[in-house]
Amino acid sequence: MNLKNISLINKIKEHIKNKGHKDKNDNEKKGIIIFSNVKEAMKCEQLLKKTGYNIKVIAPPIEIREGCDLAIEYDLIDEFGIKNKIEKYNENNNKNKIKVLKYISSENYNQQPLDLVKIKKVDDFTLIRCGNMKITLDKEGLIVNISGGGCPDVPYLAYKLKGKNIKNIKVENNPKNLGYSLCAYTLNKAFEKGKESY
Amino acid sequence: MIIAGTIPLENLDLIKGKPIIKGNNILINNIKFPIFMGTGALISSCIKTLEYFNLENNIKVITAGDIGKGDGSLKIYNELKEIDDDLTIIHYIKPKINNIINIDFSSKIIGDAGGMYAGKAANIGDKYYMFFPDVGELAFLADNEASHPAYVRGFISEIDDKDIPQLINKAYYQKMPKYMVVKGKIDYIVENGNIMNKISSPLVEAMECIGGTGDTLTGITSSLINAGYSPVEASNLSCIINRKLGKVVNAKPNTQIDKLIMEIPTVLKEMKI
Numbered sequence: 020m021n022l023k024n025i026s027l028i029n030k031i032k033e034h035i036k037n038k039g040h041k042d043k044n045d046n047e048k049k050g051i052i053i054f055s056n057v058k059e060a061m062k063c064e065q066l067l068k069k070t071g072y073n074i075k076v077i078a079p080p081i082e083i084r085e086g087c088d089l090a091i092e093y094d095l096i097d098e099f100g101i102k103n104k105i106e107k108y109n110e111n112n113n114k115n116k117i118k119v120l121k122y123i124s125s126e127n128y129n130q131q132p133l134d135l136v137k138i139k140k141v142d143d144f145t146l147i148r149c150g151n152m153k154i155t156l157d158k159e160g161l162i163v164n165i166s167g168g169g170c171p172d173v174p175y176l177a178y179k180l181k182g183k184n185i186k187n188i189k190v191e192n193n194p195k196n197l198g199y200s201l202c203a204y205t206l207n208k209a210f211e212k213g214k215e216s217y
Numbered sequence: 218m219i220i221a222g223t224i225p226l227e228n229l230d231l232i233k234g235k236p237i238i239k240g241n242n243i244l245i246n247n248i249k250f251p252i253f254m255g256t257g258a259l260i261s262s263c264i265k266t267l268e269y270f271n272l273e274n275n276i277k278v279i280t281a282g283d284i285g286k287g288d289g290s291l292k293i294y295n296e297l298k299e300i301d302d303d304l305t306i307i308h309y310i311k312p313k314i315n316n317i318i319n320i321d322f323s324s325k326i327i328g329d330a331g332g333m334y335a336g337k338a339a340n341i342g343d344k345y346y347m348f349f350p351d352v353g354e355l356a357f358l359a360d361n362e363a364s365h366p367a368y369v370r371g372f373i374s375e376i377d378d379k380d381i382p383q384l385i386n387k388a389y390y391q392k393m394p395k396y397m398v399v400k401g402k403i404d405y406i407v408e409n410g411n412i413m414n415k416i417s418s419p420l421v422e423a424m425e426c427i428g429g430t431g432d433t434l435t436g437i438t439s440s441l442i443n444a445g446y447s448p449v450e451a452s453n454l455s456c457i458i459n460r461k462l463g464k465v466v467n468a469k470p471n472t473q474i475d476k477l478i479m480e481i482p483t484v485l486k487e488m489k490i
Binding site for chain 2: 056058078081084085086087088131132133134135141142144146148150151152153155157163164165166167168169170171172173174175177178198199200201202203204205
């Protein structure tokens with residue numbers, strides 16, 4: 020870390036301190052990472068969550084929103100560390116780099132992907148729904164159907180996952196890692212809930 | 218009638234042509250893909266419905282491979298800048314505001330799946346002729362701030378199935394098409410925001426689980442419109458036909474959509490349409 024960057028971080032820390040102590044999730048100054056597609060955002064979310072940064076996935080600002088897109092909001096104080104983390108990851112993952120379009124500042128951005136997951140029994144099967152996405156499992160955990168959604172990777176995920184047992188699906192083959200869209204991201208929430216149940 | 222939508226195959230280039238069903242596959246210009254795959258379920262539902270009226274030659278398909286990266290979707294958007302048919306269904310496609318606003322809306326456009334998401338995100342739902350949301354998607358249409366169903370705000374997404382009329386009402390405060398079919402335990406047929414009819418029987422609960430039952434509904438409705446039925450008549454009939462398909466095959470949560478598609482002529486015949 021060079022002196023210029025240390026000085027920048029100290030200035031930001033000082034600025035926040037002067038504004039008084041606030042809850043870390045409350046009125047902390049925020050930044051947003053913008054990506055060219057949902058896949059990059061999902062990779063980045065996984066990386067930053069592992070390292071314990073206070074981040075959340077949100078919709079990008081309306082002026083640059085395309086319809087199926089995802090951004091990451093972070094505490095501005097962490098910006099340098101986050102940039103560093105992504106750079107290091109990219110150095111070690113030449114073929115699977117996280118491609119960040121830009122970092123921007125944000126005020127009161129709170130449009131987040133929904134989290135509500137509903138479960139219901141149909142015959143001997145379990146239907147798990149998150150928003151527009153549904154996954155159906157038999158009593159052994161076999162994925163028998165995937166429905167809902169409108170992005171092109173939904174039928175791709177159905178093709179890849181149907182007929183497999185949810186208990187045996189490795190992380191790299193979950194909807195979040197196989198897919199590219201917000202539908203995949205939403206399906207993953209239903210998938211994770213299903214996995215917990217078996 | 219044009220059907221525009223992606224197939225989840227990598228490296229499948231743009232295909233335009235008339236589709237036929239051969240066995241369990243769709244053939245377009247000698248390119249083959251399964252009838253259950255992606256936009257395939259919609260295409261085959263249209264073929265099976267229009268065959269009944271000897272109108273299957275009315276169908277033209279514009280498709281391309283896309284596993285979610287958006288490459289095939291872009292090729293389809295480009296093809297839709299000029300449309301030479303009076304009815305087009307836009308199906309599995311990556312929602313892109315900058316692309317959907319540039320398509321030709323001078324004829325009737327039916328939005329389902331990504332085709333509907335893109336229209337709502339771009340706030341141009343009123344340029345469409347018809348939408349086919351389920352309950353989760355209706356909540357998205359009703360949420361003036363959501364740009365994708367994933368961003369529906371909690372207080373809207375938690376509205377129960379029985380509050381669908383409230384959601385329909387809320388959706389029509391946004392820019393919506395003249396016609397809408399809300400599919401679910403009860404199907405709602407909507408014209409200009411007014412509920413024209415509700416269809417609730419026969420009820421086959423397993424239908425909610427089966428991927429593609431929305432595609433068959435869109436395919437049958439669009440085909441009936443193409444065959445001369447009014448949108449409301451077509452919607453009433455297709456909601457019943459779709460439910461009867463579930464009955465005919467004795468649908469279970471693990472039933473696959475191709476089984477239902479193949480029975481469309483049986484149900485049309487039974488209903489003496």
